[in-house]
Amino acid sequence: MDLVLAIKAVIMGIVEGLTEFLPISSTGHLILAGSLLDFVGPKVKVFEIAIQTGAIFAVILEYRARIVQACSGLLTERKQQRFALNIIVAFLPAAILGVIFAKRINEKLFAPVPVAIAFIVGGFLILWIERANRLGQHKIRVESVDDMTPLDAFKVGCAQAFALIPGTSRSGASIIGGMYFGLSRTAATEFSFFLAIPTLLGATVYSVYKARALLAMADLPLFLVGGVAAFISAFLCVRWLLRYISTHDFTFFAYYRIVFGIIVVLTAHYGWVVWAE
Numbered sequence: 001m002d003l004v005l006a007i008k009a010v011i012m013g014i015v016e017g018l019t020e021f022l023p024i025s026s027t028g029h030l031i032l033a034g035s036l037l038d039f040v041g042p043k044v045k046v047f048e049i050a051i052q053t054g055a056i057f058a059v060i061l062e063y064r065a066r067i068v069q070a071c072s073g074l075l076t077e078r079k080q081q082r083f084a085l086n087i088i089v090a091f092l093p094a095a096i097l098g099v100i101f102a103k104r105i106n107e108k109l110f111a112p113v114p115v116a117i118a119f120i121v122g123g124f125l126i127l128w129i130e131r132a133n134r135l136g137q138h139k140i141r142v143e144s145v146d147d148m149t150p151l152d153a154f155k156v157g158c159a160q161a162f163a164l165i166p167g168t169s170r171s172g173a174s175i176i177g178g179m180y181f182g183l184s185r186t187a188a189t190e191f192s193f194f195l196a197i198p199t200l201l202g203a204t205v206y207s208v209y210k211a212r213a214l215l216a217m218a219d220l221p222l223f224l225v226g227g228v229a230a231f232i233s234a235f236l237c238v239r240w241l242l243r244y245i246s247t248h249d250f251t252f253f254a255y256y257r258i259v260f261g262i263i264v265v266l267t268a269h270y271g272w273v274v275w276a277e
Helices: 003-019 026-036 042-050 052-062 064-072 078-108 112-134 150-164 170-180 185-210 217-244 251-270
Strands: none
Touching (some): 003 026, 003 042, 003 052, 026 042, 026 112, 026 170, 042 052, 042 185, 042 217, 052 064, 052 185, 064 078, 078 150, 078 185, 112 170, 112 251, 150 170, 150 185, 170 185, 185 217
């Protein structure tokens, strides 16, 4: 494997791991990072999705006890059955819409400027939701993931579906959407983590299958390097985020999205940075 490609894969993996579970869009950051690194093309799009698997293993490791508990009680415990049902229900909207619109989204929206616009719009939405929370306009109905109903899960799943637009943020859409629909910040964040497991694994399998003609065994080391880097950075990020939300809201991430998005739009408009498509 070429050393320069390996370094690019590590950088992309770190970007994926650090941004996957924050409300700032991992896909958007990967598109921008790949553009700056001149790491672009159809195969790279598959790489960007596939290395999400590394981030998912970080969540599985962090919540291994809860996942084992859910699996072991699936046939006998009502609580675990409802938890599994909620994950399935929340997974379906993005899965169905993703299959229908994936090709068009890949062709039209996987580019720096559309991503930057989604950054800005998403940032203002987060500010709006957080302001409503501070004013008490959204009452918390669900304190814990275990208190969620299938209807709650479906609403979060519909919110997550907006993240099919690159730059929106899957975690941001599901967390902020969950809070809008009455989940506590902790419940929305944890459910977003659990929902990421089938969502990102499903996206990886689907993407790799659709692009199987482009891939070869020689690509495997590059994908592994990126996946390992994503796993390590995501594990650290998940632990940090759980501590962060205990005392902070998401306003900082909203301003980050807006400022970063404006910078990308301006640099593209004035030609200060040549963003590769």
